[in-house]
Amino acid sequence: MAKKFVKAIFPGSFDPITNGHLDVISRGMKLFDELIIAVGRSPVKNQLFTPEERVEMIAELITGMPGVSVEPFEGLTVEYAARKKADVILRGLRSLTDVQYEFQLAMTNRAVAGIETVFIMTSEQYGFTSSTLIREIASLGGDLSNLIPKSVQKRLKQRLKKTGQEARNSRSETRSDSEDTILNT
Numbered sequence: 695m696a697k698k699f700v701k702a703i704f705p706g707s708f709d710p711i712t713n714g715h716l717d718v719i720s721r722g723m724k725l726f727d728e729l730i731i732a733v734g735r736s737p738v739k740n741q742l743f744t745p746e747e748r749v750e751m752i753a754e755l756i757t758g759m760p761g762v763s764v765e766p767f768e769g770l771t772v773e774y775a776a777r778k779k780a781d782v783i784l785r786g787l788r789s790l791t792d793v794q795y796e797f798q799l800a801m802t803n804r805a806v807a808g809i810e811t812v813f814i815m816t817s818e819q820y821g822f823t824s825s826t827l828i829r830e831i832a833s834l835g836g837d838l839s840n841l842i843p844k845s846v847q848k849r850l851k852q853r854l855k856k857t858g859q860e861a862r863n864s865r866s867e868t869r870s871d872s873e874d875t876i877l878n879t
């Protein structure tokens with residue numbers, strides 16, 4: 695019997711991509727014939743990088759990985775999966791806390807669209823890595839060299855410098871506004 699071609703999508707925010715995500719991608723690559731990393735716009739999460747920037751960062755990291763590609767998507771994951779004719783959704787698991795949330799998500803996706811979710815457990819060293827934690831550590835100037843690729847570290851540094859600068863500028867604008875008020879009264 696001919697082997698079935700299996701196409702998977704790996705949806706997520708990837709804000710930014712971490713070594714934990716990359717670990718799941720490199721394991722997934724061995725299981726599926728095609729793997730599309732789908733970068734979503736989360737309506738609830740506070741985002742540091744635009745979806746286009748996140749796609750760019752991931753594209754640099756997956757060159758040389760056969761069958762793996764990246765693209766942005768909007769809307770429901772199951773609708774995107776149907777458009778791409780994906781057979782499965784891939785998700786990563788770090789801990790029991792993930793299981794509870796991911797289980798609910800996978801059941802819902804199967805109930806509404808009949809699509810299966812495949813889970814890959816991360817390596818132990820990335821069990822505590824999340825993009826949120828990475829953003830927090832980076833904003834406090836911590837060392838992230840074991841948790842994210844060098845290229846991502848560089849972009850994070852640049853972005854935080856810029857946002858720090860913007861925050862300082864807006865604080866000084868507010869100050870001069872109040873100084874104007876004082877001068878005008």
Ligand code: ADP
Pocket residue numbers: 705706707708709712713714715717718736784785786787788792815816817820821822823824825
């Ligand atoms: P989402 O907002 O969809 O949760 P994330 O970018 O946070 O997007 O995560 C995308 C997927 O990658 C999820 O399945 C998540 O559980 C998984 N993931 C995140 N960090 C890790 C990690 N360190 N190891 C393994 N899987 C991870």
